[in-house]
Amino acid sequence: MVSLWGSKNNQEEQDEDQENGRPTTSTSQTDTPRQSEEANERSRLLPPPDRRGYLSPDDPAVSPYNLWSVRALRWFEIIFLVITFLWWVLLLVSIFVSPPRFNSRGSGFFDFSFTSLTIGNLLVGLIFFAVPSSAMSILSMSISVLLLIDMIIILAVPQIRVEEGWVGIASVVWAALIALYNVITNRTVKWGKAEEEERLTGRQETRRTLKEWLAILLATVIMVLYVIIVILLTAVLVLRSRDATLAAPGERYLVDGDKYRVHVACEGNQTFYKDGSPKPTVLLEGGYMPVFDSMEDWVYDARKNGTIDRYCWWDRPGLAWSENAPSPHSAGMSAGALSEALAIRGEEGPFILVGAGIGGIYTRIFSARNVRNIAGIMLIDALHEDLLYRVSSPGRGFVLWGRGIISPLGLDRLSGALFKHRTKEDRVYGKSAYQGGKFIKNKLQENLVADSLTKSEVKSATNIQQPEVPLVVITSGRHIKTDDVWEEKQKALTKITDNLLGWEIVQKAPSEEVWRVKEGRDALEHWLGKLYSYRMKTKSEEEQ
Template identity: 65%
Template sequence: MVTLWGSKQNGEQGEDDSSPNPPGSSDGEHSRPNTRSRHQGDPDERTRLLPPPPGHGGYLSPDDPAVTPYNLWSVRALRHLTVIFTIITFLWWVLLFISIFASPPSMNSRGSGYFDISYALLTIGNLLVALIFFSIPSTPMSVLGMVVGVMLLINMILILAVSRLRAEEGWVGTASVIWAALMSLYCVLTNKTVRWGKKEEEERLTGREETRRSLREWCAVLTASVIMVVLVAVTVLLTATLILRARDATLAPPGERYFVDGDKYQVHVACVGDRRYDDQGEAIPTVLVEGGEEPTEGSGLEDFIYNARVNGTIARYCYWDRPGLAFSENAPSPHSAGMSIDAISEALAIAGEDGPWILVSAGIGGIYSRIFSSRHVRDVQGIFLIDTLHEDFLHRVGSPTRGFFLWAWGMISPLGLDRIPAAVFKGRTREDRVYGPSSYQSGKYLKAKLQENLVAESFTKSEIMSARRIQPPDTPLVVVSSGVMMKKDKEWEKKQEDLTKITDNLLAYDVVSGAPHEVWRTLKGREVLEQRLGELFNPKKSNTTVKTAWKLKPRQD
């Protein structure tokens, strides 16, 4: 144990204080010889920290463990406060993480919720760095911490200033980014306070500020700097992705968004064409389009329906975006196909759209359309399935491997590792990111697909099985399947044939040779689809062949 003010450890008395070595002398320990201690025996925790008596020139060695900023109550209080903040942030992160799978009351994020988790993780990283390297403050930590804080303040301003971002993030996301910014600035303040405390204690107990650093301290400073550089890079990526989201928010939807499920979130619905009535005054059916794995607008399905209307095959159609896709917001978790149908039913009622309906769906959209049909048996006058998913394949949608991939991809989606390069180097537009080829990269889309995955074999499977039992047997039905999918998967072929039996009124069953899963992407596929759609829409034309005039639907600016 080092004795008081540099006295010898063997118990001998120190030299007379008339000839002390001044601080900073050539002595290796930068210490002065000490006079006889006024305290008998070995120094204790209290006496070794007492300031030298008046006129005394003895100091502790800079390497003495007693020379520490923890001697100051303010430094100790900051450390305890940092521990408390870290625990609070971790508990907040756990709550946000759980909300991805099961949303607590009033905590649903109308956006993906992944940004909230990212801000919480960034805050935890900042606080852990501050804790681990608490007693070894450095200038790089202060500078890099300030950069993180400034970037997070920019994030906060963006979220508060852009109404669409503010709505999607809600109070949860806003609170997360504000807390992240405050904690980053708090860590900078803590670092500066500890540096001040370290200097104060060194001057008080050794007579000078220590400028040396041991190898361990240099390694600690290097490690802390590297971690802070990573945190800066993460914050820059978060900011760039948020800027893209702000840019995408300026793209107005072609229809309207309607609040559903107790105003918890909004879904987008668009209708094209005017209502028409026949000679008896009965409303002519409206085609209700249900997209497949991709948003209806971006997959080309809506383009096909648009051309069918231009060609006079149908009179009017409506389409919508399921929660989390394109212009619609994310729903609370868990969320099943039946819950989506409740949402579109409510939105259509608010919009004043009451049918009658002819349901057109593709891919997994067939599951949703069939549930809709079973819940609106009096309003549905026909079902058109385009290579749709059979309920026996829901295990593929709900596979654990797929779910883990969606979750992991969603967790890193706020970094924009694919969206930012696509925007910078490939010139991806707002349309591409909202509902086009790049829409699958968004956190909203990934969360929607994860929700779909989590309940595919439970809630959704139960809902579609009930729908099959409820479905009226006299509902007109048309099934068109992909020849490519038939050749690739014999089980798919068997299940497509089984779909022709969901009602007893099958009008047509076609397998389009050479057509992919999205049958409308080939000319032959479009011709078959439009002919069958015309027959379903107007049975009197069932023997006519429709020649399609394919045009691109004009896009919004």
């Protein structure tokens, strides 16, 4: 083997000595030529002679790559990196266009985060393959253990298991296996390096060059960052498992071919007119935030005050207790999901629709698709379709995508839980709900199709809308003052039917959330009562 590196073997040296007339020596004599000489002062000061046939430790031929097992491990690492990258690309595409059975119903971006971590882990393993260290082995093992804990949490909590689905489970299992594989690779390369140094140089090299020390330092810093990332992922999963214990006020129903579940809740009992026909049920459609934390309170008071008898509300896909829908997802698709959930629940209407902010878009589409069951419409500082380009701006979409990518780290949610005492109610439907990946994905889906599919759907709904449906428009005065075109577009909303009961501008009310001030709550309850009594009055006239 040594002869491969250019050293002469003993037989060749003996043949050369015979040709030159020199006496030949045996192998033992060649290895230690000075053993037979008497030691003197000079010879004792000289270092022992090098053994013939060994290479210098600095020779490039002294490499763990000489071992086929080490080379095989490296090739496997490259193959794993290619497979993981293809999976990463598929997950990235699925955020925008979900392949069949590839939708994460509630995790938001966790599967993408686990796969991104796996790619980083593999790149570190490949870049620093030839400089193994104990630190890398320990850190890789720590990552593997933490990912194993993540896998256990996902599988043990039923709601998280459903939300992650097979895609999320496969992603975390693959991440844990790759981390363990890196531990095995690091130890094998370390062993192979020592083995080749012993065989080719006669000893194991304990020195490291400055370049190697810098490489080990850099690899250690990166791996420490990876450990921190996995710790954060694990902490957020613990929060999610805690949030999963919060019971939903209503029921969740599988819709769209059982692809995801939406949450529908109702308050009050169904009441009837004298002729046996049902009185209308108020159906709430929230704006930016979930209904339960925003507009449900004032409608609850309206029922307690006897203004209405019954109301229902739902969470759009991705909000509060509802799961994420596959991408792309438009307002019309949400309206279809609501219709399906109400049918499963047995709600037949008629409905008085109340929509706030962008929820007004969803309300109008639902009204046009259920013309026989609509008893009235109330729009609360609702968005006009001509302004959907604001929701669909590329800059907003990029920010939402960036927030979604880092959302599994839970930097804001964890700090809120630790230092601001945010509760699971805050995270599911309250003031911290906007921080979750599920919520962010809902807003990103809204952004992607707002000025295309959704705008087309609401334009069609305007043409289909029944002209006799009673309509009330409530507008925020503060919103008018800060937006030059808002009043004009609110006026346009008063013409979506031919039966406008009233348009009121609440001067001190904040944008969209008119109910946040007493003046706004009073106006909303007053006009809701008008809608409700209008329907009742019509029924009485029919009886007469």
